[in-house]
Amino acid sequence: MLPLAAEAGQVHLTSQTRIVAAVLALFFMLMILELIRRDRLQERYSVIWFVAGLGMLAGAAFPGLLEVVANLMGVRNTNVALFSIVLLLLLGLALNFSVIMSRQAAQITRLAQERAIEKALAEKRAAEGANGNGVSGEERLEAEKQSFES
Amino acid sequence: MRTLVFIPAWNEEDALPGVIADVRKAIPGADLLVVDDGSADATAERARESGALVASLPFNQGLGAALQTGYLYALRNGYDVCAHLDADGQHPAEEVARLLAEVTADRADLVIGSRYHAGAVAGSDDYRPTFSRRIGTSVFRFFLTLATRQRFTDTTSGMRAANRRVMALFSQHYSPDFAEIESLQLAVRQGLRVEELPVRMLERAGGSSFLTPLRSAFFIFKGLVVLLVGQFRPRHVETE
Numbered sequence: 001m002l003p004l005a006a007e008a009g010q011v012h013l014t015s016q017t018r019i020v021a022a023v024l025a026l027f028f029m030l031m032i033l034e035l036i037r038r039d040r041l042q043e044r045y046s047v048i049w050f051v052a053g054l055g056m057l058a059g060a061a062f063p064g065l066l067e068v069v070a071n072l073m074g075v076r077n078t079n080v081a082l083f084s085i086v087l088l089l090l091l092g093l094a095l096n097f098s099v100i101m102s103r104q105a106a107q108i109t110r111l112a113q114e115r116a117i118e119k120a121l122a123e124k125r126a127a128e129g130a131n132g133n134g135v136s137g138e139e140r141l142e143a144e145k146q147s148f149e150s
Numbered sequence: 151m152r153t154l155v156f157i158p159a160w161n162e163e164d165a166l167p168g169v170i171a172d173v174r175k176a177i178p179g180a181d182l183l184v185v186d187d188g189s190a191d192a193t194a195e196r197a198r199e200s201g202a203l204v205a206s207l208p209f210n211q212g213l214g215a216a217l218q219t220g221y222l223y224a225l226r227n228g229y230d231v232c233a234h235l236d237a238d239g240q241h242p243a244e245e246v247a248r249l250l251a252e253v254t255a256d257r258a259d260l261v262i263g264s265r266y267h268a269g270a271v272a273g274s275d276d277y278r279p280t281f282s283r284r285i286g287t288s289v290f291r292f293f294l295t296l297a298t299r300q301r302f303t304d305t306t307s308g309m310r311a312a313n314r315r316v317m318a319l320f321s322q323h324y325s326p327d328f329a330e331i332e333s334l335q336l337a338v339r340q341g342l343r344v345e346e347l348p349v350r351m352l353e354r355a356g357g358s359s360f361l362t363p364l365r366s367a368f369f370i371f372k373g374l375v376v377l378l379v380g381q382f383r384p385r386h387v388e389t390e
Contacts, residue, residue, distance in 0.1 A: 112207045112208050112211055113207065113218060116185070116205040116206055116207045116208070116219055117223050119205065120203050120205035121227075123203065124203055
């Protein structure tokens with residue numbers, strides 16, 4: 001919403017657009033809070049969104065900030081600077097999610113494997129018990145202890 | 151020597167009982183585990199009826215995850231050697247027994263049954279690979295040989311025998327979607343003795359190959375990326 005109010009090359013924010021932007025940023029952060037409160041979002045994944053909200057708020061409160069950043073980047077057009085920054089941030093976020101997703105996929109796989117093995121072992125024990133030729137309880141405990149240690 | 155033979159199976163209710171009977175006959179001393187990779191058909195029931203122990207993954211996780219389940223089971227339950235073969239009936243169990251003998255004699259840590267190895271071609275014309283499979287095979291053969299500096303002829307073979315060093319490695323690190331090739335690269339990079347043995351293979355008894363031409367192309371591309379990335383993985387990961 002910030003670039004809409006901007007002329008090419010420079011940012012001229014009217015106080016109206018600044019208020020709208022600030023309200024949106026606050027609304028955004030409230031939404032994050034509400035999601036956490038309702039257990040729809042975990043705190044550890046919310047930090048990045050609060051930072052984004054604060055960034056929006058800072059942009060609304062200090063319009064000169066963007067020009068400073070654009071100058072630092074060596075970009076003459078502040079709109080281009082803004083879009084570049086936002087695009088890079090979103091790219092980083094998407095990558096971050098892929099990393100989290102990969103980790104969780106590996107965890108789910110391991111969980112499925114552990115469950116499959118546990119169930120197979122339970123079936124085996126049940127079959128051995130039914131046949132009456134199973135190993136004794138002590139031997140079984142010992143085997144289980146070893147399997148946990150390895 | 152405690153021996154485990156495990157069979158990863160996904161929707162193989164038709165071929166599986168025959169494979170189990172074959173393993174029982176050819177490798178009578180081994181325990182048998184079927185890893186049912188979230189089959190939608192009666193694979194698990196057929197396996198139980200045939201007297202095999204079944205580890206059922208709650209949803210389909212891919213061949214790599216199924217194989218890793220077998221290695222993890224073997225490691226946890228104190229088996230000295232283990233082997234696995236495909237559930238579709240392409241792998242004669244007597245050939246698996248030969249692989250196991252190599253590992254038992256400690257001539258290698260991991261033995262791959264190769265249908266393309268020089269010794270295999272002469273003795274058998276039972277196995278005729280499709281065109282797309284032949285292309286994929288030669289591409290992977292070339293790049294895996296390049297990556298490991300060791301000659302491999304049958305990189306996607308699902309007939310293998312392994313000892314505890316391999317169990318320890320594969321139960322920790324096993325690529326879920328590119329099981330066969332990446333695992334070979336990994337094993338060689340970790341300094342394990344990997345060996346190919348020429349084996350006889352048969353046409354599949356049931357099920358159908360997942361390799362359509364488009365999928366083959368994607369499969370090859372993905373494989374090359376995986377191999378390239380694998381070259382940058384650290385060597386000599388602590389395994390046990």
